[in-house]
Structures are given as structure tokens and as C-alpha cells.
Amino acid sequence: AFEVLVVGGGPAGSAAAIYAARKGIRTGVVAERFGGQVLDTLGIENFISVKGTEGPKLALALEQHVREYEVDIIHLQRAEALIPAGIDGLIGVRLASGAVLKSRAVILATGARWREMKVPGEQEYRTKGVAYCPHCDGPLFKGKRVAVIGGGNSGVEAAIDLAGITAHVTLIEFDRDLRADAVLQKKLYSLPNVAVVTSAQTTEVLGDGRKVVGLAYRDRTSGESHVLDLEGIFVQIGLLPNTDWLKGTVDLSPRGEIEVDSRGQTSVPGVFAAGDATTVPFKQIIIAMGEGAKASLGAFDHLIRTSVP
Ligand code: FAD
Numbered sequence: 355a356f357e358v359l360v361v362g363g364g365p366a367g368s369a370a371a372i373y374a375a376r377k378g379i380r381t382g383v384v385a386e387r388f389g390g391q392v393l394d395t396l397g398i399e400n401f402i403s404v405k406g407t408e409g410p411k412l413a414l415a416l417e418q419h420v421r422e423y424e425v426d427i428i429h430l431q432r433a434e435a436l437i438p439a440g441i442d443g444l445i446g447v448r449l450a451s452g453a454v455l456k457s458r459a460v461i462l463a464t465g466a467r468w469r470e471m472k473v474p475g476e477q478e479y480r481t482k483g484v485a486y487c488p489h490c491d492g493p494l495f496k497g498k499r500v501a502v503i504g505g506g507n508s509g510v511e512a513a514i515d516l517a518g519i520t521a522h523v524t525l526i527e528f529d530r531d532l533r534a535d536a537v538l539q540k541k542l543y544s545l546p547n548v549a550v551v552t553s554a555q556t557t558e559v560l561g562d563g564r565k566v567v568g569l570a571y572r573d574r575t576s577g578e579s580h581v582l583d584l585e586g587i588f589v590q591i592g593l594l595p596n597t598d599w600l601k602g603t604v605d606l607s608p609r610g611e612i613e614v615d616s617r618g619q620t621s622v623p624g625v626f627a628a629g630d631a632t633t634v635p636f637k638q639i640i641i642a643m644g645e646g647a648k649a650s651l652g653a654f655d656h657l658i659r660t661s662v663p
Pocket of ligand 1: 361362363364365366367384385386387388389390391392394395396397398399400401431432433434463464465466467468486487490491596599628629630631637638639640642
């Protein structure tokens with residue numbers, strides 16, 4: 355059995371594994387895809403102390419750093435169930451293969467994924483104008499025209515943020531009204547370079563073969579189609595935590611995020627969590643890494659206070 359078993363090999367899981375291994379305890383990592391969302395990222399310019407890097411490069415560096423230590427990496431395996439500790443004091447993690455890994459402490463770091471619009475052009479122009487993270491990619495659109503899809507809190511926050519960087523922002527909302535908090539809406543409507551279109555369904559991302567040049571939408575009231583000329587589209591229709599497999603074991607928020615305290619402890623003793631899969635606000639690489647380190651130290655603290663039965 356492991357002393358610490360990490361589920362997830364993104365920034366949070368990698369940091370958790372390194373911090374655990376450095377304590378000299380038996381550490382394992384199960385990851386479906388080592389590197390996580392970082393693998394899907396092109397340029398990264400906000401990983402402090404590294405002026406600029408690329409996702410696949412950082413993902414490789416994460417794995418190499420973990421491999422510097424005696425960490426058992428169980429790659430290309432999907433965790434399907436968490437089994438709280440029985441009388442042996444060991445927590446189980448059941449894999450899709452049917453195998454059950456046992457550990458005294460478990461750190462959940464299964465990350466999240468952006469909800470996509472699923473319209474023609476979205477995949478083709480991903481990282482070529484279609485973006486999901488305003489904190490990451492906003493500055494790439496300095497002085498350009500962009501759209502934000504989604505009028506919830508994240509969409510309206512993104513539009514306010516982008517209005518300060520870009521030339522013009524069009525916010526597109528599917529429903530008749532925006533769903534964001536009133537204070538955010540008030541701020542949004544006070545900005546001179548923002549237009550809001552409601553009852554609008556995005557139908558296509560338009561490109562010239564290399565990059566985004568526009569967005570097509572249908573007015574849901576009149577049925578008419580429209581085209582906006584722009585260079586960037588920020589999709590803000592939800593971030594889905596990869597926590598379906600945990601339903602019924604650890605406490606999840608209404609959005610499905612794992613509830614954690616300030617030490618990364620979940621509702622199940624000995625089970626910790628970190629990164630985008632948790633309730634910790636702001637989903638970023640540097641934050642996920644810090645949270646992974648924190649959950650790992652939390653798990654170590656738990657281990658030295660609990661004796662082996
Ligand atoms: P993830 O990176 O999502 O990793 C989750 C890990 O868990 C993966 O290894 C996955 O395979 C594994 N996993 C999931 N489910 C299971 C399961 N059931 N069993 C086993 N393994 C499982 N952030 C920045 O700071 N700067 C940027 O420039 C930036 N750009 C981004 C661009 C894009 C396109 C995207 C999608 C995200 C970007 N982000 C950026 C956000 C950043 O990538 C995330 O905040 C960060 O990767 C979260 O780390 P994590 O370890 O919590 O989760």
C-alpha cells in the first residue's frame with residue numbers, strides 16, 4: 355500500500371506527488387493523461403519566473419520533475435471509484451481496469467474541463483482565436499475585437515476584464531437576460547467599448563484557415579442570422595470539474611467541485627484534494643501547484659497524527 359496516492363497528473367497532482375516523495379514516504383500517482391490541461395495549452399506567459407513557455411514543454415517538465423523522485427507513476431489509467439477506509443485504515447481507489455490501489459492518504463487532483471459551444475469552427479480555431487481563459491490569453495488580444503460567449507458571472511467578469519485590454523467586446527448570451535450578479539451587470543453596461551447581445555445563439559466560428567475572423571449567431575427572437583467581424587472568442591459557458599466518479603463519497607459543491615478546507619482536507623478523513631477539481635477560486639497553473647503542495651503537506655500532517663492500525 356501507498357502512504358500517499360495522488361489521483362491526477364496535472365500541475366496540482368505533480369506538485370502533491372513531489373512534496374509527498376520529498377518526505378520519504380511511499381508515493382504513487384495515477385493519471386489518465388500526465389500533464390492534464392497544460393497539454394492543451396499553447397503559450398503560457400503567467401507561470402511566474404518563466405517569462406514564456408509552451409504547454410507540452412511544461413507538461414514534460416512536470417513529469418520529469420516527478421520522475422526525479424521515487425514515485426510510482428501509474429499512467430493511462432482512469433480512477434473510477436473512491437472507497438473510504440475500512441478497518442485496515444486504508445483508502446481504496448478503484449481503476450477502470452478493476453484493480454484497487456490502497457493508500458493511507460489520497461490526494462484528488464483530477465482537474466476540470468471547459469464546456470465547449472460545440473459549433474463548427476470551434477475545434478479548428480482553438481488557440482487560433484478561440485480561447486477559454488481571459489487571465490491567460492486576454493493580453494494576446496490587445497487592441498483587437500473580441501466576443502465573450504456566456505452572460506453568467508464568469509462571462510461578465512471576462513467581458514469587464516477584456517474591455518480594459520481589447521478594442522471592443524461583444525458579449526453574447528443565449529437567454530433573454532444576463533445571469534450575472536447585478537453589480538457586475540451594472541459595471542458591464544457602464545463600459546463604452548462593450549456591446550451586449552441577448553437571445554443569441556452562436557452558430558459558427560468563422561476563420562480564414564489560419565485564425566478566427568468572425569462569429570456567426572442567430573437572433574433567437576427574429577430568427578435572423580448575423581456575423582460579427584472579430585479576432586477573438588472567449589467561451590465562458592462553464593468549467594466542469596472531473597468529479598463525477600466521486601459523487602456519493604466526498605462532499606461536492608452544487609457545481610460539482612470537491613469541497614476543501616484551508617489545508618485541502620475533504621469531507622472524508624485522509625482524503626485531500628487540490629487544483630481545478632476543488633472549490634478553490636481561480637483556476638490557474640500556479641494556483642493548482644500551490645494547492646497541490648498544500649494538500650500534500652496537509653496529508654503528511656494527517657499521516658503523522660494517525661497511527662497504522
Ligand atoms: P488538470 O491540469 O486538469 O489535470 C488533471 C489530471 O487528472 C490529468 O492528469 C488528468 O488526466 C487526470 N484525471 C482526470 N480524471 C481522472 C480520473 N478519473 N482518473 C485518473 N486521472 C484523472 N493556466 C495558467 O495559469 N496559464 C495559462 O496560460 C493557461 N492556459 C490554459 C489554456 C487552456 C486551453 C486550458 C484548457 C487551460 C489553461 N490554463 C492556464 C488553466 C490550467 O491549465 C489549469 O488551471 C491547470 O492545469 C489545473 O491543474 P490541475 O492539476 O488542477 O488539473
